[in-house]
Amino acid sequence: MFPPSPQPPLRVRVLRSGSAGNAILVEAGSARLLVDAGLPAETILKELDESGLAAPLTAILLTHEHDDHTRGVVAVARATGAAVLANEPTLRAAGAALAGAAVDLFRSDHPFRIGPVEVTPFVLPHDAAEPVGFVLASDGLRVAVACDLGEVTDVLLDHARGADLFVIEANYDVRLLAVSAYPWFLKNRIIGTRGHLSNEGAARAAVGAATGAPQTVHLVHLSEVNNLAPLARDTVRAALAAEGLGTVRVEAVRPNAGGPWWTPAVVPAPAG
Ligand SMILES: [Zn+2]
Numbered sequence: 334m335f336p337p338s339p340q341p342p343l344r345v346r347v348l349r350s351g352s353a354g355n356a357i358l359v360e361a362g363s364a365r366l367l368v369d370a371g372l373p374a375e376t377i378l379k380e381l382d383e384s385g386l387a388a389p390l391t392a393i394l395l396t397h398e399h400d401d402h403t404r405g406v407v408a409v410a411r412a413t414g415a416a417v418l419a420n421e422p423t424l425r426a427a428g429a430a431l432a433g434a435a436v437d438l439f440r441s442d443h444p445f446r447i448g449p450v451e452v453t454p455f456v457l458p459h460d461a462a463e464p465v466g467f468v469l470a471s472d473g474l475r476v477a478v479a480c481d482l483g484e485v486t487d488v489l490l491d492h493a494r495g496a497d498l499f500v501i502e503a504n505y506d507v508r509l510l511a512v513s514a515y516p517w518f519l520k521n522r523i524i525g526t527r528g529h530l531s532n533e534g535a536a537r538a539a540v541g542a543a544t545g546a547p548q549t550v551h552l553v554h555l556s557e558v559n560n561l562a563p564l565a566r567d568t569v570r571a572a573l574a575a576e577g578l579g580t581v582r583v584e585a586v587r588p589n590a591g592g593p594w595w596t597p598a599v600v601p602a603p604a605g
Pocket residue numbers: 397399459461481
């Protein structure tokens with residue numbers, strides 16, 4: 334019998350992603366964090382159960398107040414005892430969606446710690462009160478999460494550059510969106526600079542964040558109508574390859590489904 338393999342220092346799994354709801358699980362040492370909880374609580378609790386966590390959830394970090402990111406927050410927090418963390422504009426804008434939850438406030442651009450994890454919230458361009466992405470750093474590893482956003486900004490690239498895992502929105506393919514049955518006002522909202530990110534936008538972000546070091550990109554929040562997972566993945570892969578960055582691993586998480594676990598590549602232990 335082999336001994337059980339030790340728990341990796343940091344692991345991440347997109348539980349669900351897309352317009353029907355978003356939740357990303359990050360486990361690092363003694364901390365188990367959810368970035369957003371935008372699904373029915375039963376779905377999230379079932380996913381957490383099946384994720385084999387060593388202990389209950391520690392905290393839920395909110396990116397913004399939209400329903401597909403906040404739907405299950407109150408019930409999941411109640412069921413698990415997890416703290417809920419958001420910035421003040423998000424808390425105010427969420428209104429009833431967070432009613433009854435004890436929310437701890439953070440300030441965007443002010444790093445804070447949850448156990449072994451340093452969390453840095455940074456502002457993203459999106460049509461919400463004060464939407465943020467997060468950098469989660471632990472044990473020398475960094476994960477950057479950016480979803481939802483309308484365009485690639487310097488702030489985003491400054492935070493995502495060199496991240497071991499970069500979780501970035503790839504909402505739509507411009508051609509599929511152009512021919513889709515969505516009403517024009519909705520298409521305008523999506524393509525706006527405070528809307529959602531296209532596959533080409535995700536590709537620009539992935540290229541801008543790449544340093545040549547081993548990195549992984551998980552594409553999330555894919556539209557079920559205006560995108561296809563292989564198309565999103567291949568668009569980003571091609572852009573990286575064109576810049577000589579073909580070693581970056583790219584996975585597209587299918588809409589309204591879970592993604593694979595990400596764990597850091599095995600680093601050889603130093604001799605002696
Ligand atoms: Zn949103």
